[in-house]
Amino acid sequence: MSNIKDVAKAAGVSTSTVSRTINNSSSISKETKDRIFSIIKEMNYSPNSIAKALTNSKSYTVTLLVDVEDEKSFQNPFFYEIMHGIEKLVYHKEFSLIVANLNTTLKKQSVLEWLVKGKRTEGVILPSSILTSAIVEELKRDHVPFVSIGETTQLKESVSWVDVDNKKGAEIATYELLDKGYKNIAFLGYDHTKNFSNRRYEGYSNALTSSGIAVVPDLVIECGNTKDEGYTQMKKLLNEKNVPDAVICADNILSIGAIKAIQEAGLVIPENIGLISFDNQQIAELSYPTITTVHVDLYEMGYQAAKLLFEMIEDPETRDQGLLISTSLENRQTTK
Amino acid sequence: MSNIKDVAKAAGVSTSTVSRTINNSSSISKETKDRIFSIIKEMNYSPNSIAKALTNSKSYTVTLLVDVEDEKSFQNPFFYEIMHGIEKLVYHKEFSLIVANLNTTLKKQSVLEWLVKGKRTEGVILPSSILTSAIVEELKRDHVPFVSIGETTQLKESVSWVDVDNKKGAEIATYELLDKGYKNIAFLGYDHTKNFSNRRYEGYSNALTSSGIAVVPDLVIECGNTKDEGYTQMKKLLNEKNVPDAVICADNILSIGAIKAIQEAGLVIPENIGLISFDNQQIAELSYPTITTVHVDLYEMGYQAAKLLFEMIEDPETRDQGLLISTSLENRQTTK
DNA sequence: CTGAAAGCGCTAACAC
C-alpha cells in the first residue's frame, strides 16, 4: 500500500503539496494538482484515514447507540429505516457510522464511555428511551454532541431531539374519520406514561373539540400495546351501550386484536366501524383487512437527527433544539 | 484530556512503562503497575484509540455491510438480531462495529472501497444476497477477511459463510406434522431460484421419503412470498381433489394468506389442517391463530459469523468454511 | 505556489 510519501516522491514534490492537493487547497497550481491526481490514480493511493484522524484529532465517526436487549428502545422495523436515514448523511459527510449496544461493557466501563474516552466517536444518536440524566451529564461533560430520537420529556436537561409529530398525526387521523362520516370515535391504547401516547391523545381530543364534538371519557381506553389487550378492550367497548363507530389505535399492535374483536362481533370494517392505527407498515399490510395508518417517514427522522448532530459537531455553539417530523395518512382497507 | 506522556510524567516513569502497563506486559513489576494504574484512574486517562490504531496499523473495526434499499438483503426483523450477535463479539474483542450501506458512494468509490482502502476496517460481514464475485475479488485482493450471512451457492469462489440449517429445519417441521398425525403434507412457496428454499424443499422431501411417503408433485407449490400468493395458492390447493391436511410454508409471509384461505374454506386449524411456517416471530405471534414455526437463533448466527471473522482476522491462513446454525420448532396454535 | 520540519499519541526494538 502506497502512502503520501510515495506519491510525493513519484511526483517529485513534497508531502505537503500532496496533502494540499488531496484536501483541495486553493494554493496549488492546477498543473501540479492534475499531475498529482493522475499519479494518485496510477498508484492507487488512498489516504490512511487513521493517520488523518490522529493528526486532526478527529475520529470522523458517529455512533448510533441502541439497547438491543430492549424491544422498546428501537422496535425492530423502526430501527432499520432510521438507521438508513442516519447512514445516508453520515457517509455523505465522509464519516463512519458505529453501532453500539448500551449494555456492553469494556474495560470496566460502558461502551459509551469507552467510545468517548477513547476518542472513537464525535457524536451520538440514541433513542430517548435509553437517554438518562446520567448519560446526558456524561456526554455534556465530555462535550460530545448528541441527538435523541424521541422527545425527552422525562429529563430536566435541555437536549436536542427529533420526534414524530404524534399530535398532528392523531389529528389527521381523527379528521379523516370525521370526514368519512364516522361520528363516535374511540381512542384505544392510551398510556399516560408515554410521551408519544399523550401527544396522540392530545391530537385526538383536539380534533374532536375543534369539530365541536366532546371527548367521551368512556371511549378513551387506557391499556398496553398487545394483541390481546386490543382484543379484550375492543370487545368490552363493543358491549357498552355507547358503541363507537370508529377507533383510533394509539399504538400499532393493538389494532390486530381490535380488528379480531370487531369481526367476531359480526361487524364489518370499514362499513360498520372504521379504524386507524399508527405505523408499522408490515403489520398494516399483512392484516385482513389491511390497516389504514398514520405513517411516519422514519428515514427522514434518521436523516434529520444526523443533520442536527452534524450541526452540533461542526459548531459546538449550536443550541439544543427539538424537531418534529410530519406524518401522512396511508389509506388502506379499515376506513371508507 | 491527558495522554500517555502526562501519565508517565506524573508517575515518574517513561511512556513505554505506561504503555506496557496498559497492555499488561509481564515485564513490569507489580509495584509500578499498581502505582501507574492508580495514577491512570486519578487522572482519568484513557488511551487514544486512534494513535494506537496508527502505531499498530490496525483499525480495530469490523464492518457490517447491508443493502438498506433492498428489503430482501436483510429483512428488517432479521437484521436487528443478527447485528446483536455480531455486536456482542465485536465489542468483546474491543473492536467497533461499523454499519455501511452497499450503495453509498464516496469520493467516486463504493463505501466498501472507501472503508478498505482508507484502512477503516479489518473485516466485513455481509448478506449473501449482495455478495457478488466482484466484491469477493476486491476483498480477497486487499486481504480483507469477510463472512457471508447465507450460503453462497451462486459464487464460484470459496467463501466463509454461516447460514440457517434450512434443510434440517424443514425436516423437523415435516416430522413434527407426521408425528401429530397429519398425513398429506403440502409444501407451499417453493422457489427454486433461492438456495434457502431449495434446502427447505430438500428437508421436506427427505423427511417424507425417509418415512416411506412419496412426495406428491401436486402438493409442492412454487410461488413467491406474499400474503396474496399464499391466499391464492392455498385456495387452489383446497379446491383440488387431493386436499392436504397440513402445509409447510417455505417462506413466512405466505402463511398469513394461507391461513386466511383455510379459514374461508370453513376448515379449522389445527384440527382439519396443520400449518408450519418459518421464522418471523412477530408475524407468527400476531396472527390468529398464532403460527407454529421453525425458529432460527439469529443472534447465534450473527455471533458465529463474527467468530468466524475474527478467526480470519487473527490468523489470515484460516481456511474458508461454512457453518450451519441449527433450528428449533416453536409450537404455537397452527399445529395439534 | 511549494518545501522543511514539527507533532498528533502511541508502541516496540534496542539498550542498559
Added chain:
DNA sequence: GTGTTAGCGCTTTCAG
C-alpha cells in the same frame, strides 16, 4: 524491569 528513540502517515505552521 525500565528508559531511549524512531516511526506509524498525515497536516500545518513557518519560510521562502
